Amino acid sequence: MRHLLQDLFEKRVNQFVSNKRSHKIFFPKAEIKHESAAKRSAEIVKVKALGKIIEESKEDEFQTVKYQAHYQYLIKQNGILYMEEEIEDRIAKFYKKALVMDEEIRPNLEFDPYPQTTITDVEEQDERFSYEYNRLKAVQYAERWWNSYNPAYKKFQNDCTNFISQCLQAGGAPMRGYPKRDAGWWLQYSNWSYSWAVAHSLRLYLSNSRSGLRAKEVRSPDQLIVGDVICYDFEGDGRFNHNTLVTGKDANGMPLVNAHTYNSRMRYWAYEDSSAYTPNIKYKFYSIIDQ
Template identity: 75%
Template structure:
């Protein structure tokens, strides 16, 4: 089975760097990524893909494999090179040794209701918590843990917002509101506020908080600094379902981001190459306020 996956990865690697003028690209992920890069005058000059089998089930002549794919892209843009990385959980099925299906496993939605996420930010206090936001420490944390999980914190199945909260807290943002889950922004042992771990709640919290961790919404991504936050509403329905942290800038001065759930490092902020992307996508750009 390992040899079959290796063959699959070799085929994918070639398609990421295929010259589309003379070859047809069959792998949708490669085609989307090439198109997104071309829009900003960038290209993949080298790619490495490796896999790790998580689970394997055999039933007569069928084999089902759940595995992690790790992609590393060397990207060139206006003479500048940088490395982008991402992890992807996939499910492949083979029949008599031939691949019959290979698809990405989309992470589940946050488990809390829309009403709960709204309540997460409505109760503000006059409490003033002074702090200096250390952007470098926040980014260093995002780089250290982009593809693993700090045992000092609780791990969530849908971990994107928990990861961003950890980065902000490492940068010096103070927790407040315990033990009310619908108030403030905090994590205590096995309990947490909705704003700490639910994507839509953090978006609402950053847009409304008057104490402790605060942010200013800006109109465009190029206004963001390292350590700032981008929120994503993939369907454009008003419920935001993903968050990232800015960890770099590309040759055009646009953000590159790190994230969990869709574990990514130095990914272009717009997520146009994501399987979750839709033409209705909406973004919120938050710059953290130093107190």
């Protein structure tokens, strides 16, 4: 099975690199990433793909394997090189050692399982918490844990917002609002506010908070700096279901982001190459207010 996956990875990598690409594209994501890069005058010059088998089974002449693919893309833009990384869970099927199916196991988009539609502010809304948001520490945390899980925190099935909250806390953002789950932003023992772990609730909190962790919405992504937050509504239906942290900038000054669920590092902010992307996607850009 390992040699079959190795052969699959070699073919796939060749689809990403311009001078090795064949006319026949069997991995559509490669074409999407090339088109996305070209829009910003960037080029994928080298790709490394590593596989990890999660589960495998065999029935008659069929072999099925669930595996994790770790991609590293060396991207060149205006003479500057940087590395983007991404994790995919995939499933492949072989018949008599011939590939018959290979597709991504798409993560479940985060949804809000709670009944509230708004996030209320807490009574101490006029109180100013004294803190300094350390953007470097927030980014360092995002770099350390982008593809793993800090055992000091609860791990969620849809972990993107929990991860961003951890990054913000690592940067010194103060919690407040306990024990009201629909107020403030906090994690306490085995309990947490909606805004800590639910994408749409964090978006509401960042829009409405007047003390503690606060943010200012800006109009365009180039106005963000490292340590800021981007919220994603993939379907454009008003319910936000993903969040990322800005961890760098490309050569054009546009954000590169780290995230969980779609575990990614230094990924271009627009997510055009994501399987969750739709033409109706909407974004919110939040600059964390330094105090």
